[in-house]
Amino acid sequence: MGIVTAGIAISLDGFAAGPNQTREKPFGDGIDGRLHTWMFDHADENAAEVAALTSAGAYVMGRNMFGPDRSAWDLDWRGWWGPNPPYHAPVFVLAHRPRDTVAMDGGTTFEFVTDGIDSALARARAAAGDQDVAIAGGASTINQYLAAGLIDELRLHVVPITVGVGERLFPVSPQLTLEPVSVRQTPHVTHLVYRRPTVPG
Amino acid sequence: MGIVTAGIAISLDGFAAGPNQTREKPFGDGIDGRLHTWMFDHADENAAEVAALTSAGAYVMGRNMFGPDRSAWDLDWRGWWGPNPPYHAPVFVLAHRPRDTVAMDGGTTFEFVTDGIDSALARARAAAGDQDVAIAGGASTINQYLAAGLIDELRLHVVPITVGVGERLFPVSPQLTLEPVSVRQTPHVTHLVYRRPTVPG
Structure with missing residues (x-):
């Protein structure tokens, strides 16, 4: 059986992310692509992590x-990633309202889960079989x-800039002790x- | 000429640090020594950084x-480090009120600077000669x-715990871009x- 991973650039x-994420500024004010330059402009030197x-x-x-505002409810919104998203696997999107599964090119499906994080993880584990499940963000x-103690491996991609305002990864309650x-x-x-x-710990 | 360094455990x-730092709990509530275990209990494996x-x-x-509350004004307070502090060099303490220099064993002196961070750094540079100046914290x-752009090298010692409340190193204004x-x-x-x-940057 695989593990549950989570990776995020901070x-x-x-x-x-910065504040005020919108369709036009998916990373929020003041960020542009600066937290993700490493995976796009410098993919070669970070190939394993990408x-x-x-x-x-x-x-x-x-x-x-998946999308800003109420995008998950908008039947025209199919994510940021174009017709062939990079996941090539089932993606369980936490949502407030039900929506039919969206099948994209290349094997990615977006399935909308309205009954919480435990349910979404259970469905992802079942779909992954022996492979890992990744909590993709945000x-x-x-x-x-x-906070629920459900992440086996946390992968932080720390970009050497300060941002000052926006969406923090932490704090988490209860406190964590990691290895x-x-x-x-x-x-x-x-x-x-x-x-x-x-x-x- | 040396550079200006700053090192801190976060x-x-x-x-x-946690909230409510006092003489009895110098690291604040909920921290105990957990941010500094690496330098005391595991000094061997971190010898270079210590x-x-x-x-x-x-x-x-x-x-x-240097000390909690108004310790810098208290003529009996000579820091946390006992009679022979580990610095063995001049330490310029930012203070609100003047106080005579305190000479400790082993060559450490505590000199109290009341006219700001630029003055303290200038005095430390003069005292250091060709050696580095370290901004010791907090x-x-x-x-x-x-924020003043005066640190050449920032050394972060990141302890794999979350704390959730207390004194943050960041944010800094203006934003930083480091290498x-x-x-x-x-x-x-x-x-x-x-x-x-x-x-x-």
């Missing part, structure tokens, strides 16, 4: 990552799964991997 | 790091020097070194 001061983002057997995604969704697994630094980002301690 | 969610904390030719220290003092220099992970802490970009 600034040195812990922000995953590949890991889309290597799971199934995904759970927050409503705000910050508040990863935060909820961290460092690995770290790798490239010129534009530092990749930190943590796991849940084997003995609760 | 939690994964960016806190350098040594670097006290390798400068002179230091600047914030009022709250978080708010490092933050002021970061990663090095990273090293040991079982209890991750050492991240950044420098000011050669071309302002």
